Amino acid sequence: MARMILIGFSLLALSASTLAQAPAPAAAPGPHDKATAAAPRNMREGAMVIKWKADGTYDTLRPGTNRLVCYDQSGEPTEQPFSVQCTSVGNLERVKQNKMFEKELDRTKRQAAIDAAEAGGTRVKPEFGSVWYTMTGPDQATARLHVTIAVPGATTASLGLPDNNKMGGAYIMNAGTSTAHIMTPGS
Numbered sequence: 001m002a003r004m005i006l007i008g009f010s011l012l013a014l015s016a017s018t019l020a021q022a023p024a025p026a027a028a029p030g031p032h033d034k035a036t037a038a039a040p041r042n043m044r045e046g047a048m049v050i051k052w053k054a055d056g057t058y059d060t061l062r063p064g065t066n067r068l069v070c071y072d073q074s075g076e077p078t079e080q081p082f083s084v085q086c087t088s089v090g091n092l093e094r095v096k097q098n099k100m101f102e103k104e105l106d107r108t109k110r111q112a113a114i115d116a117a118e119a120g121g122t123r124v125k126p127e128f129g130s131v132w133y134t135m136t137g138p139d140q141a142t143a144r145l146h147v148t149i150a151v152p153g154a155t156t157a158s159l160g161l162p163d164n165n166k167m168g169g170a171y172i173m174n175a176g177t178s179t180a181h182i183m184t185p186g187s
Contacts, residue, residue, distance in 0.1 A: 032062050032070075034072050034084060034140070035049045035061075035071055035072040035084055036049065036070045036084075036086065037084050037135055037140060037143070038070065038084045038085060038086050038134060038135035038145060039068060039086040043066055043068045043086075046064055046066035046068070047062075047064050047066065047068040047070045048060065048062065048063055048068065048069040048089060049061045049062040049064075049070050049071070050069060050071050051072070052073065052095075052099060056096045056099060056100055058071070058092075067088050067089050067090070068086050068087070068088065068089070069086065069087060069091075069092065070084065070085065070086035071085060071086075071095075073085060076102070077102070077103075077105055078105070080137055080138065081138055082135070082136060082137050082138065082139050082140050082143045083134075083135070084134075084135050085132065085135075086133040087130060087131065087132045088126075088130035090126075090127035090130060091126045091127055091130055091132075091150070093124045094124045094126045096124075097117075097123070097124045101117075114179075118177055118178060118179070123178045124178070125153075125178045126150035126152055126178070126181075127150060128150060128151060129149065129150065129151070130150045131147060131149055132147070132148045132150065132181070133145065133146075133147055134147075134148075147184050148173075148182060148184065149182040149184070150180075150181050151172065151180050151181060151182055152178045153176065153177070153178065153180060154172055154176075155175045155176050155180075159172060159182075161182065165183065168185070170182050170183060170184055170185060
């Protein structure tokens with residue numbers, strides 16, 4: 001139990017240091033700057049950049065030298081006009097499955113399909129402890145960064161964090177599911 005709490009607080013410290021990094025001012029925009037806009041400054045240059053295709057496969061636009069993968073999903077049917085995301089390469093199967101679910105535009109039907117996959121054990125689990133950096137908004141200038149940490153299956157009992165935001169601070173959202181993640185305050 002103490003080990004899980006230590007892991008949880010270590011992840012929170014990591015995310016806090018990541019959030020403290022302001023976006024780097026760009027001297028001249030490069031071809032992959034938009035896709036990597038949500039990435040921590042110290043990981044942008046080494047991030048893999050991909051372009052998702054409608055069939056759930058992707059093209060690699062730039063190979064990476066670290067484990068971060070970024071993609072632009074701006075304007076996709078369930079996304080904001082500006083929407084980019086970065087996560088661990090270990091989460092690509094989860095993202096692929098998410099994109100397949102997002103083909104269903106009716107939110108209720110989409111959630112029912114996700115719930116059925118969760119109940120049936122076919123929901124792909126994200127990499128435990130991986131960080132998801134998502135930046136969305138009407139445009140890049142007003143987009144907001146949202147950072148979560150994947151902890152599939154985690155509960156208050158297993159991780160030592162509350163399962164709601166009533167205490168203030170970090171908490172587990174969707175505790176006990178493959179979608180469980182730590183919500184980080186201020187993101």
